[in-house]
Amino acid sequence: MKKIAVLCDSAADISKEAAKALDIHVIRMPLMVEDKTYIEEVDISQEDIIRMLKEGKTIKTTQPPIGEVTALWEQLLTQYDEIFYLPLSRELSGTCENAIAASKEYDGKVTVVNSTFACYPIILMLEQARKLFQQGYSCKQVKEMFEKQGELYAILIPENLTTLKNGGRISPAAAALAGLLKIHPLLTIEEGRIDVYDKVRTLNKAYKEGLAAVMKGIENAEDYDWMIIDADNRSASDALKGMMEEALGVPVQQTTFRSIIMSHTGVGTIAFGRIRKVVPQEAPQEAA
Known part of the structure; x- marks a missing residue:
């Protein structure tokens, strides 16, 4: 059986601890607070964000640089045969479209779902994906299931x-x-x-x-x-x-x-x- 890494970004609302427990890899997205950039769960905490929002501060998000995304893919491919990536919805972020384009350079080893998902449902979908992989379904098959049936x-x-x-x-x-x-x-x-x-x-x-x-x-x-x-x-x-x-x-x-x-x-x-x-x-x- 192929060893497949499941991957999402932090718009999936998953903490470092939960990601480790579920064996899900996460691309942490940048946050900008008053022109200063932070990486969520790396140099700014959930508690900091709650406090800042309650203080009325404006917090903006941006997609991770595609170079950082592909660098993580290359790192994961030293440990796994394939990567299955379910990003934030294509309607809400350019990350999905950029990742689909970049994946074409990886000879089928990186599968990116043309996503309509956001927040915690991404985690539930990745848990479904892992069960399907264990049953012998390929990344391509699971991608097609998610894109046709996912709701x-x-x-x-x-x-x-x-x-x-x-x-x-x-x-x-x-x-x-x-x-x-x-x-x-x-x-x-x-x-x-x-x-x-x-x-x-x-x-x-x-x-x-x-x-x-x-x-x-x-x-x-x-x-x-x-x-x-x-x-x-x-x-x-x-x-x-x-x-x-x-x-x-x-x-x-x-x-x-x-x-x-x-x-x-x-x-x-x-x-x-x-x-x-x-x-x-x-x-x-x-x-x-």
Whole structure:
């Protein structure tokens, strides 16, 4: 059986400790705070990011240089036969497109998924990938499964609009008006992109509508992995997780937004999400 390294970037919301425990390799993405660049989990901590966001500082993210990405590939290929890389959605970052182009120089040893995934669902997909590799499926087959069957749908509910305003994603005037009227937006992640789903007048109503939206149209909850993700808002997440499990009748995984995603959505954000479980449609190419 080929030895395959599974790889993501830190937009997958995975800590160093979790990555080590799961044997997942991670490309750490840069963060810029007041014109100073940091590498997430290398020279700036999750606690630092939370504190800075609460202080109202603007934090921007950027994609890792492709030279650093390929340098990691070359290092991994001294220990592994192949690399399977699931980056942040192509709709949210240029990393995916750049990595696909660069992988063509590696004679099939680096497989990059044309991704529509973000946040913790990337980790769940990589865990599915590893199980499929153990069953004898090739990197190419798993890539095709993910691109054809992979489906992420999530509702994000920011606690307030401060971070969205500081990042230039909404105007100061719009943020002020929304604050005055106590308007809370519901944002969707679907097909890898973020859009506005609805706007409601209270946070509790936003949570109820978000939960209903993520479950809408689902006939069999067991066909999906379900999750609730919070950005330093575990008390709300605990209560909502119970509501979600009761409504679905299946377990819901609970995790946290980390620095890269939280710097866009802000502290306090809650997300309800689901990903479809991948089901092989053909026999594995590799017997062992």
